[in-house]
Amino acid sequence: MADQAHEPVMDGLMQPRPLTIAHILERAERLYAHKPVAVAGTERVTYADVARHTRRLATVLDRLHVPVGARVATFASNNRRHLELYLAVPVTKRVLHTINIRLASEHLEYIVNHAEDDVVFVDRGLLPRIWPSADRMPRVRHWVVLPDDSDTPIPADPRILHYDELLAGAEPFAGSFEDTFTLADEQLASGLCYTSGTTGRPKGVLYSHRSTVLHCLGALAAGFIGLGESDVVMPIVPFFHANAWGLPYGAMMAGASLVLPGPSAKPAHLLRLMESERVTVAGAVPTVWTSMADELSAYDLSATRFLLGGGSAVPPALSETYRTAVGIPITHSWGMTEVSPVGTIGGTRTQHRAATEDEQVAVRAAQGQPLPLVNVRVVDVGTGRELPRDGHTVGELQVSGPWVASGYFQVGEDDSFTDDGWLRTGDLATIDSDGYLRLVDRIKDLIKSGGEWISSVELEAAIASHPDVVEVAVIARPDPRWTERPVAYVVLRDGSAGTAEDLLRHIRPMVAKWWLPDDIVFMTALPKTGTGKLSKSSLRESLHIS
């Protein structure tokens, strides 16, 4: 070899522009000022209006002397003022802490105190759920009330301020928020969201501007959610539920219209909005899709192009109901609060074009492929060794990527993370040779029977495919002989005369004989977590199974 002089490694010569939420805001101002934000069927503004309010809100936060880096909490429905908080808080380098409005007061107080929230913005109608805890949240200096349609009494208390009054009295910030960020600032915390804490204390996930913008670009990628300017996007999933899956920021970056449902989650209200606003993309948890399923035929949802389901497994039968009635199946997404939250998007790909109808249903029941920049792997729970991507070897799902958590807020070492910095998800999954992810179960929801594993998810899907079944949860009951045995809790359609024997007959061809539940218990409703997911832990507690 001739000349081998050492060459220094060198950086590219590209502009050091940071990835920031400020860009999302100011891009919407420059390009999409005219696009509408429709709220609850009662309010219609544009991104220009939202941006104008946001610029006043930025001044308000300064006037309230909210320090840079401080947590600003929201306790609110999906409404216009909440969207303004989504913007004004992070673009002024504070941290948006979205609180789940369905939390029990004990969790609520823990979270607000742990986050050290400086100010809480709360929907007027939601005051009764949080104000009684105010005295046990001593770090909160101000409570700012967001007006809504309610006439809930507002306590006379010096800590209470009024959103619209504050904004009316503030000058809008006239400069460029984008220009206040350096490249290093893209790492700044922008948002905070606590996990639902079905096990142990809730833990806070601290997003950065960089992670948020990259997640947003993932939401725009064609073939995944593919948010575009021609979309009309309706986040039914609450703003406090893992950033509403990135839909609010994603819609603004794409220039899509936004439809916000407001406080009501009534099926008729949601469907009416989808019809009247010609919604193209909507996202909700399976229990909400289930609640809407019976009324689909009364509405014209022909504008729809994408229905997103996540938070828990979407039963294939539910997805098929939508495919039949609306023409569009529910596309599965796998995500977690720790994953910003979207990790994978399901649906068929070109390799499934020749598949039979049944095979396509099976593909759609899987969680799909990771978004660009996200990596997934399955590992042996015992050894941590990576397992083959063969579509059948089950292991713990682990995930890495620039929008995946590396730790929890104000928590030291945590065994949720591997030595090489991947997140342990607690989900059991297979990955096939095309990188297709299929969740099998939560590790803790798997049922160990006679030394073999029974998947509660597969058993639930089989039971849910019975036409009379509205909801189902399968959990493990301790068993002296088999270690554990499955028990199914089922909600039947009103007026159904279905029996346990009917259900067993229905699922017998679908599962191994030893998977058949030992008991089927009929209930009028299943317990839910604050985000509307089935709460197996509540079920276990109420049945004295821990």
Next chain:
Amino acid sequence: MADQAHEPVMDGLMQPRPLTIAHILERAERLYAHKPVAVAGTERVTYADVARHTRRLATVLDRLHVPVGARVATFASNNRRHLELYLAVPVTKRVLHTINIRLASEHLEYIVNHAEDDVVFVDRGLLPRIWPSADRMPRVRHWVVLPDDSDTPIPADPRILHYDELLAGAEPFAGSFEDTFTLADEQLASGLCYTSGTTGRPKGVLYSHRSTVLHCLGALAAGFIGLGESDVVMPIVPFFHANAWGLPYGAMMAGASLVLPGPSAKPAHLLRLMESERVTVAGAVPTVWTSMADELSAYDLSATRFLLGGGSAVPPALSETYRTAVGIPITHSWGMTEVSPVGTIGGTRTQHRAATEDEQVAVRAAQGQPLPLVNVRVVDVGTGRELPRDGHTVGELQVSGPWVASGYFQVGEDDSFTDDGWLRTGDLATIDSDGYLRLVDRIKDLIKSGGEWISSVELEAAIASHPDVVEVAVIARPDPRWTERPVAYVVLRDGSAGTAEDLLRHIRPMVAKWWLPDDIVFMTALPKTGTGKLSKSSLRESLHIS
């Protein structure tokens, strides 16, 4: 105000995962190994094959003792081995220098020496264009010949090596390239591309892994190019022309199939490939689209969903020809080598849905909106003050964003950049209130007549709308009375009997009377730059106008 204790600003707690081309490669291995790469109608491989070769090529670069950070040049057509170089060079932290194969030897030697290329990979059929310069490129240690269909003689010279032989003798790298990058490494240089240098010395733009990946995500964004898994992407634009507009990396990240045309740019060859491979997205410069326009009716292009045109203005008449024949207009993109290259994408948006057919044609003639993360502004050429976004105030277009150059390789201060770090483009443009960009002209191509400006671009578009006109260029001729006057150089369709008077009669209703060219000169072909753009500088030189 109560407690105002200082809060430290804090970073988010997200995984420090870098944005790297290694992710693009390994994502394709994990998710899209089965997807095809079709080359020139003669070769068909998969991404798995490409990745396997890439892993051997990585070892080859080590064995050749190519230092990390060294420039590895390519002098090649759009072919499979060139794609492997696109991957292996940057994922091993070398810098891919793509050389324009149409450069004159003087420019070629300047560029290779300025880049200090360590190795040059060259298509066998292109050896005659560069080997004669080898002795004047003393830093190049190795010349590696890429086999092609040609039987061009290969000189007997110890510097010459053979691509396939090198790969056959190398073990594939078995590890994860992605894992070799730290967060800081995303800033590493990954590619180098010289501007065409129509004025002054060619200058090198040094891309980073970060800029390349972000540009890729921009290419995936729905509503822009929107590359997705179901696409079949054909970069007709050469790999050496500003990264083939991001299409190769973009297609791989999206999991789209790739179709590479190989060395031939014959219209029939390109159209046959588009038909047989069911191409959905193709990108080419307007002169290439023009060359194909006459033969469209002989091919089934029904799979097409997006035709991308850039590099110079796409005449509306040309776009309409495609819209009539293929059903898809040519979508305008504005970009530059310094912008990676894509800055904006044209086409209609929701606000144009109610527009008349003619109005939509006018919208499609504009350059459109900037991609996410890109900012554009127009400034007064004299004062540098930003001008209003009113759709009619003309100023110099400036651009910023994470995939826009901040300087040139081995060049000191350069007046191409403003004090606040934006790139001066040399283009004159308007921006409207929806952020819609419309190029008026290159600053140097504007014609100053009687104290007023005449846009050569608009005049060219008017002339090009005549059915007999194949190509047109308008340049300024010095004029003692008016300072400058327009002269049009026109190529007519074979067999046309069109006269200057016909053309003047055709454009008279479209432009102001004083815009009418003083002369119309008929030619059999117009001079082109190395990238196939009309070369007005050559035209000026050949006509002794400087």
